[in-house]
Every structure is written in C-alpha cells, then in structure tokens.
Amino acid sequence: MQEENEREETIRQQLQVETLFEKQQPKLSPNEVIEVAKSLKENWSFLEPDHKKMIMQTLFSEITIDVTGEAVGGPGRRAPAEIISLKTN
Numbered sequence: 001m002q003e004e005n006e007r008e009e010t011i012r013q014q015l016q017v018e019t020l021f022e023k024q025q026p027k028l029s030p031n032e033v034i035e036v037a038k039s040l041k042e043n044w045s046f047l048e049p050d051h052k053k054m055i056m057q058t059l060f061s062e063i064t065i066d067v068t069g070e071a072v073g074g075p076g077r078r079a080p081a082e083i084i085s086l087k088t089n
Helices: 002-024 030-046 049-059
Strands: 060-067 081-088
Touching: 049 060
Parallel strands: none
Antiparallel strands: 060 081
8 A cells, every 4th residue: 555655646746747847838929830830831841750740630630631633653642632621729
C-alpha cells in the first residue's frame, strides 16, 4: 500500500509540473501566427510526413475533398483533388 501511495504522489507531482509548464507557455501574437503560417508554407516540402499529418490534425477537424482527375501512376497514387469544405479546430 505504501508503494502505491508513493507512486500516486510521484504521478501527482509530475502532473502539477506539466500543468505549470503549460500555463507558462506564452501565447502567440497575431503577427507571430502569420509568420509561423508563412514559414509552414515555405518549408512544407521539407517536413516529414508525420509532421505534416500532425499539423493538419492540429489545425483542422474535418476536410472534405473531391477528386478531380485520374490518379497519376495507377490506383493508390496521387490524384488531383479540390477542397470542398473544411472545419478548423
């Protein structure tokens, strides 16, 4: 029982530290957000696929597309698409 209590206390302390860290994070100004967005656009082709996915999932909750042409290179390949609608987080 003592061991479980110690583990629980350790976890509580870790959560408190994480909460304090989150509160200390500065908010971005509108100009800083614009600069980050420009940077993303300029560097998009250099990002890893996992990072691209994480960014998209952070920014958008839903994206609806319509495929407008045939897949280049056969089925399962890239196809031209048009964004029909999107919902931001």
